[in-house]
Amino acid sequence: MYIRHHLAVVCGTILVFLLALVANEWIFRHSEFVRGVNWIYLPAGIRLLCTLLFGALGAIGILIASWISCFFYYFPDDPVRATFGGIISALAPYLVYLFARRKLGLSASLVNLTAGRLLVLILLYALAGPAMQQAWCALAGDTVNVGERFIVMFIGDLTGTLVIIYTLKLGLWFVTRMHASMHRASRPR
Template identity: 55%
Template sequence: MPSPLTPGHGAGPGVSERARIACASVVGSVVFYLLLARLQDWVFPNVEFMRGVGWIYLPAGARLLCPLLLGLPGAVGVLVGSWCECFFHLYPDDPLRSFAGGISSALAPYLVYVFALRVLGMQASLSNLTSRRLLLLVPLFGVASPLMHHLWFWLHGDQVDLAQGFAVMAAGDMLGALVVLYALKGMLGLLPTPAPRRNDLS
């Protein structure tokens, strides 16, 4: 039996289109993450508890939304964006921490996304993602991401206050994610409502 991916069966263009969408999702996630990181430096320059950990951390919004909306390509985009931020901005003198930080930043929200699909019954299309479910995901993400980061700190033997650092990072990630969510919701609310079609008025 010929493979469904064999040219001439119509599957080629579909695969190509999916690859283009995945690449665009990765690039868009990287750009979104880095834009939020620069916005963080501009809007909240004085909320840092320690390097890379703040009481409000806007890139957490990208960490939550990109995997949630785009799945694995979104998580890959977060990974690349976080690596760019860590290697070139936050920890240029510590490549090991930069490498681990990027993995923690992407893996934790992706695991929350998988948990939401398999345990909470969220559909991959997000058609049943209600505001209540989204607000439930924020604290789950707010705990998972700092937990993974601080597990690395502990295994690596970093001299940090793990309990206080975890609490600050959890609060900062949740607040940052909520700020981004409600800012996007407010911007969407400013868009003009499409005029009803003539058939809808009949």
């Protein structure tokens, strides 16, 4: 049972990430700066969300999904870039998660994740991912437009994460309001 649960979390994370990638390509295709760098990048929000919700299991799912997207879509002819791109894509949100757990005292249940803390984590993640990606590219010799790619990735990861997180927050608010109103309507008077 324990293994099935872990496998379901990892597979669910992979599926949700890949669906977000497809949605991003469909909705925001026009916002691509260069291959793999978008002005709005919804999968960034899924990376942070799944890592916050599921910890290491979410990071494993993000790693596998990132490798799938890097090896088969973004960089099919560059296995080194695909390998490191996938690792960094999973490592950045996981490092933010570890920071939140150890330095901010974030509980595994996220019960003490305030709106302010969430915004700090979103900003840290939007900085960490692009910084790690562009540092790796520069170390690998790809220094063309590093600064511009960093800025676009930062904006894309920030906007994508904000869209995902606040869409979910709005959805949860709507569901709880609907549930409360249905509960009030069903009470005998």
